[in-house]
Amino acid sequence: MFELTSFFKPKSIALFGASTNPNKSGYKLLQNIIDHNFEGKIYPINPKGGKILGLDLYKSIDEVENPIDLAILYVPSSKAVQIIKDCIKKGVKAAIIEAAGFGEVEVGKKLRTEIREITENFKKIRILGPNCTGITFVEKNGEGLFSSFIPMGKTKAGSLAIVSQSGFINGAYYPYFTSMNPNLGVRYVITIGNKMDINENDILEYLIQDDKVATIGIYVESFQNVRRFIALCHQARENHKKIVLLRSGFSPIGSKATNSHTGALAEKSELIKAVIAQSHCILADDFWDLFNLAKTLSFIKDTQINPITNPAAGVITISGAAGAIMADWSYKYGVKIPVLDSDTYNKLAKLYPPWMPPASHALIDYWPAVEHARGDYQKVLLDCIDIALSSPRIQAIFVAAYHNATAWKVDWYKLKDIIDKHKKPIFLWLFGEKSDILEAEKIFQDIQIPLFHSEREIVCTFKKIVDFQNSRSSFKL
Amino acid sequence: MFELTSFFKPKSIALFGASTNPNKSGYKLLQNIIDHNFEGKIYPINPKGGKILGLDLYKSIDEVENPIDLAILYVPSSKAVQIIKDCIKKGVKAAIIEAAGFGEVEVGKKLRTEIREITENFKKIRILGPNCTGITFVEKNGEGLFSSFIPMGKTKAGSLAIVSQSGFINGAYYPYFTSMNPNLGVRYVITIGNKMDINENDILEYLIQDDKVATIGIYVESFQNVRRFIALCHQARENHKKIVLLRSGFSPIGSKATNSHTGALAEKSELIKAVIAQSHCILADDFWDLFNLAKTLSFIKDTQINPITNPAAGVITISGAAGAIMADWSYKYGVKIPVLDSDTYNKLAKLYPPWMPPASHALIDYWPAVEHARGDYQKVLLDCIDIALSSPRIQAIFVAAYHNATAWKVDWYKLKDIIDKHKKPIFLWLFGEKSDILEAEKIFQDIQIPLFHSEREIVCTFKKIVDFQNSRSSFKL
Incomplete structure (x- = not known):
């Protein structure tokens, strides 16, 4: 190669x-x-x-x-x-x-x-x-080989590689995602188009030998050689690289579309499913999900978070309602919200008023504690996160937090210290006035905490990552 | 009342x-x-x-x-x-x-x-x-009764009403959503908390008699009286009001959470499902989905779009890949992407180069037409949308468009004329540099075209709305 x-x-x-x-x-x-x-x-x-x-x-x-x-x-x-x-x-x-x-x-x-x-x-x-938009190779920040015909801004150099049978990624969707996530470091975006000669397997073989690549996102409309693809995915595991896969053409019209689009041959949906099961990739729902998963994996990698194999999460929300919805989705996706161990419960209980003690499960509504602390919003929120992440039963936390830069100011950089201490990830959903949120997004880029829009999205992303970790430790070469 | x-x-x-x-x-x-x-x-x-x-x-x-x-x-x-x-x-x-x-x-x-x-x-x-955050009643733009203890900005007066058993809506999540969607007109946000006395039914009865209310979003953790709720939903239909419902507590822990949160009694998940089926509401996945559905319905209402009962959509994308993914999700959710009638096909074909004619189905990759038109991006995109919406087989279109305010400038206000002409909705997914997108979002607020993030989200939102329309025409009082 x-x-x-x-x-x-x-x-x-x-x-x-x-x-x-x-x-x-x-x-x-x-x-x-x-x-x-x-x-x-x-x-x-x-x-x-x-x-x-x-x-x-x-x-x-x-x-x-x-x-x-x-x-x-x-x-x-x-x-x-x-x-x-x-x-x-x-x-x-x-x-x-x-x-x-x-x-x-x-x-x-x-x-x-x-x-x-x-x-x-x-x-x-x-x-x-x-039928492609060439290659972006970000050798150093904003520099390298940018060969798309769509004007592109500067992107940060990093460990993410994208391989796409679709050209719109390199120049249309990729700048969208990286301008929203300027701290998402990228190394390659490679579009293979109709793959007259070079196909996804050739590229994959090259990428898994690049020490600077950590996460690979792949979009394909057909597999060129499924045995080789599966073998390369296993090789990627040996080389500590994660793969997120988006495969279109599951439906008759979708398959017809890819055929006219890049001349991809239709494959039976059962075959596709078998390939995905054996390749142990993370399967993305659509392009948003592909990039979101790739970003989350990159941020987790860059912040040196330990791999998670136990799908046990704590939920910390300003709202019992958001917590209940996350609990419902956790139940549906098979994420456990554990009963709090007594040490963690007792630490939390000290923050709460007697008329509203914390829940027995790791479903932490932090608002009563804010009221009890007479409005010390930052301290209560960060303490709850710190205490929850200290628990051996909790592998990650889902946070649904209200952000108001004037009335309830939080120094979000402190979250970075908490993550560094526990080496466990935070999946954050932040809401408030748009101007406040846009400002805060810059900080979360800096400290590489992924932001999400909804309860379903957080639980689903977490579960996909845990399943991926587990499939990696169990599958045979 | x-x-x-x-x-x-x-x-x-x-x-x-x-x-x-x-x-x-x-x-x-x-x-x-x-x-x-x-x-x-x-x-x-x-x-x-x-x-x-x-x-x-x-x-x-x-x-x-x-x-x-x-x-x-x-x-x-x-x-x-x-x-x-x-x-x-x-x-x-x-x-x-x-x-x-x-x-x-x-x-x-x-x-x-x-x-x-x-x-x-x-x-x-x-x-x-x-245990609530009171009421917001937007009597005129930015004015009325704002009784949450969380500071709130000005919101536009309109036809949306939200009823929530959770307080975080009125002051935390609602300003987030309305500051992102400043043209989403709201009339009421009412939090009922533990509903010691007044419950969702009392509020619903009041709202369905308010001529200025068109769409009602409801979040509940328990139903106070399911028979009355169902009867009121049927009454809402008589009064031409749409209802989007989010119900938490489907899972054992979620139900435990709502119990400790607002003292809601746990109901069997089967009972909840039966209530939902009989009330013919649109069921939301989570808070994002609740507000997104409410926004889409409000925008459709405000722009006088005809109701859709046939789940047949056209797909217009800059990318065959995004189209294929939308086709896959359409297949999964039961949305039809029709074969183009010959009149529509012929009109489209005139825009395309001989080496890449349009697809036979309403899966329109507009990029080859842009290349053929030597880069007249705006004309090709708008023509494709206009032609697709002209087809009697197409009830709505899903658009995945690239936006670059410098290289491929589009006067998006022209889309409003196209919608007014056809009275059919556009579900838009726009990507490009963040700064361009933030600017464009203002225009789409003005012309009330809902924006989405992903293929799945578009198809799912459309299908929920069509199913709702259909259930309305079939259900018996």
Whole structure:
């Protein structure tokens, strides 16, 4: 798999379809590469010639004297065959084809066949795509190789890798999620599109050998080779990497959609389920869930939290109602809310008024304690969290807290100290005025505590992570 | 039920427990009332006397010469009995007890019995609470009666009413949701707490007679009288009011929690399910879902969209992947994605390149059309939506759109014209850089298009609304 390095760390790039028109994607793609300080040489190519973004445009790859590691094709599909021929002649070993038009319609099938022939079944050149948005490789904060044609901001370097058969991730959804979660460090976003040559398994094999990758999120519309996929997932476990998987095409129309979209072959839903069961990935419900799970795992990893194998959580809420709803969802998903051990109960009871002692279970409504403490909101909330996490029966806590930066100010950074002390995660749902919440979100990014919107989401995310940990310790290689 | 008017439109309020200390809730409660321009007289009462927020403090209710319509008690539970006695003597007909401490512990039971006796089973005075955060009645934008002790911003007047057995709604969760959705017009937020006297049925009976109420969201931990609840839900239908219901306590621990929280009696989960089935409410998963459903119904109502009884939706996405995931969830939830009629297909096909024609089903990936239109993003997106909504087979559309205010500017107000033309709803999932999304959210508030986070959420919300419409047309009174 060493040849894949040319895709991520090329010393030189030829960009076919570079456009001098700032409204065109062929311009934006080049700007993305330049804006993110790509360290190698860039050769924009367009038969019209001229200058673009301070660089000379080459009329063809023949005009480039130096060797080229990676070719990026942002050209109509009809032009791809000739360009790939030119690249082979030039000795280029890696090409990304971003255009669509190689799918299930007749003309697309013909193009695929031609490319397979001229590349001698991809021996002469490796191809990523077509119908993709290239690669983002965040080598250091905000810098690296950003080859999507959708303008992207700076993202933090980190340990998350995303592999996606869909292009919208790299440039549309990924900037959305990372701009909302600026402390989510990312290393790779790789779109494989129609996977004419390189598929999810090739990428996975590469990623699980990268020491800097901790969590891998995968979106696929078809499995290229299920046995290899399962084996690679097991290998990922050996290398301490977590995998979150989103698989579309379970339904007849969904499957038809993926077929027309990336030419994926329909697989029986039973087969898909068997693959998922054997690969021991965390299964995501949709893109929001995929990124949310990946974020939660990344934050847990980065904050050095111990793995959880016992689905026993404490619930701390400003509202008995939110606690009751979380208890209902916990029951449904198989999360235990334990009876408090007497030590923990006694510590909590000291915070509570006699007319409203704490519950016997780890279902802690902290509001009566706030009233009892005559409004010392911060102390009561943090004490409850600290006491709950001290209990050996509690592996994590779900917190539903009200935030009011004026009336009930809390120094949320103190939560970080509590997490560091106990090495157990907090799943937080924070509500209050929008302006207060937006400010607080920045702090939770800093201290890497994941925020959620709802009771169901918290319980479901926690349970998926615990099940994943448990499947890892039990499955056989 | 005419006596309930004193709770919502009192001409005078006595506030027991008003505090001169700005950090105390007894101060914040008064400030909330004053800040929202309560039109009647306010008599803050505290045995210490003095002045507060420009008003004279009365040492007792006896010192107030004028009649009092509503008493609000923000005092420890131990003081409630004497104050209620004083209120009866004064001739007050309505009281809100916000304090907790009347629950399942022995001392609380004793207080409840005492109050029941001195009020002659609530004949002499009606009581809301205890253990609640009072009432918000938004008579006009930002003004009315705001009686929570949690500071609240201005909210828009509208047609949504919330009834909650939990206090955290009125002051913690409700300002969160309305500050995120400033165009969600609200008329009432009523917390009933332990419902010592007034219960959800009493409130429901009042609300369904208010012509300005269109949607009612209810959170309960127990049903006071299931037959009456079901009958009132049927009455609500006659009066064209929609009801979204969240019921906690399905699980053993959740039920235990509600019992200790508001003294709710545990009901068998089967009974709860039967009540829900017969009441034909929309059942919410959690508080997020409750408010999200209420918002969606309110927006649909306000934008005069026709009711939908056929669960047939079109999907328009920038990404085949997001479309495939929505198709999977649609299959799971029973939403139909129809085959396009030839007229609609032909109109769409004109927008698409020959190498990537539209799909035969209403699963519309608009990106190839954007490429074909050489980047006229706005025109393609709006045309696709307009064409899809024109189809008689499509009752609503799910849109997953990329928003980039710089590179692909869209005048989202044009969507409003399209909705007005077709009278069919759009369920929108928008992604892009956070700053762009926050700006766009304001526009979608203006034009009342509900935004969602994920594929699952969109499909689930749509299906719940359609099922509700269908159950309404079929159920017998």
